[in-house]
Amino acid sequence: MTPMHADVPAEPPTDGEAVAPRFQVHAYPLALRIVSSVLLVLSTALVLHASERILFATFTGAMNPKPPALAGWLALLALVLFGLTRLIRWLTAATFSVEPSRFVLQRRGDRFEIPVTSVESVRVWRLPLPGAGLSLRMQSGRGFQYALQVADPLPVLEAIGRDGSQTSAAVRHPLTVFAHARAMIVRRRWYRLALKFVLFPLLPAAAMFYTHQSITYGGPFGQYQWYGLGPYLRTFSTYWIFSTAVLVLFASLWRVLSELVAFVAVWISPPYARGVRRFVEVACAVLYYVGFPALLAWQYLQ
Incomplete structure (x- = not known):
């Protein structure tokens, strides 16, 4: 052999x-x-x-x-x-x-x-x-x-x-064309979800928490100095959870609307399915990562 x-x-x-x-x-x-x-x-x-x-x-x-x-x-x-x-x-x-x-x-x-x-x-x-x-x-x-x-x-x-x-x-x-365009453009990864719904909510949470601490306790560490680390962290976690909940609802609203737009576009003109899908994903990302902080900043400046 x-x-x-x-x-x-x-x-x-x-x-x-x-x-x-x-x-x-x-x-x-x-x-x-x-x-x-x-x-x-x-x-x-x-x-x-x-x-x-x-x-x-x-x-x-x-x-x-x-x-x-x-x-x-x-x-x-x-x-x-x-x-x-x-x-x-x-x-x-x-x-x-x-x-x-x-x-x-x-x-x-x-x-x-x-x-x-x-x-x-x-x-x-x-x-x-x-x-x-x-x-x-x-x-x-x-x-x-x-x-x-x-x-x-x-x-x-x-x-x-x-x-x-x-x-x-x-x-x-149209459902085949819709699913194909989505599969070609959208890449779901766990770390992207973690960034979107765990890490990113820390930014608006930190802004709201800082405002609350400054108004209620006279400074960013007022509650910590008066009541200790436990209550201080619990308050921060409350703002973090609240911020995450708001962003979940905000993202869900725009996702439903964008999927409807994408499907209607595919039904009307299948050759443009991938272009519409790419536009929808970019628009959702901009609205989420830029639009929401801008809306929050505008609200605080009122």
Whole structure:
């Protein structure tokens, strides 16, 4: 036997493996997709409700205000529900391969081989929850038992429908164009969320805290000198939480409006989808990181 060295190429894969595009997806049975969607909607609603409670029930005339306890419980419940959605995503992780004569779905020990001829069409999700995705419609008239969530359905659809017979309608659908433009422009990272909703709120919180300390205690360290470090930090955390809640509501309002604008633009003129998406993301960032501090500064100068 001839020994194999690092610079000796291995045997090429089979023809099917050589040309088979493979995609990371999440394979949902219908019931689990419904559960995940409901959990996602509920967790979002709880965060918004908690932020609303903080906004309207924190400063009620008390000398040492604090966020309402209900908001904390709502936020904790939202975190639990969000954790469940992440668990479901982990459980549904799968790969979807497009081979010349079959589609192969592999998920946690299960392997499904679907002959291309048995698929009548591929349909994009009309309700993109818990995210964008697509479903296989079989020749029997029934849907395949797993629906596939994928951030960008377009590459999957293009791989499936090389001849255009199964996916032509889905490729042109506004929801596909909308999801593709979003996937190309938006890159969600945990550290960006941390910057947006943890670190950045420190700036308006520090400004409001400084004003409060100067007016109430005669200087930026007045409360610390009179009452100690604990009450001083609790007051600062109150302003930090309050600032975060205001920014969450502010960002949510503009996000809803911008997504509506982006979708209407895609529906009217699909070729401009990426340009509109880029404009929307830049506008949201400017409004958040520049517009809100400017609004706060204007308010304090009145």
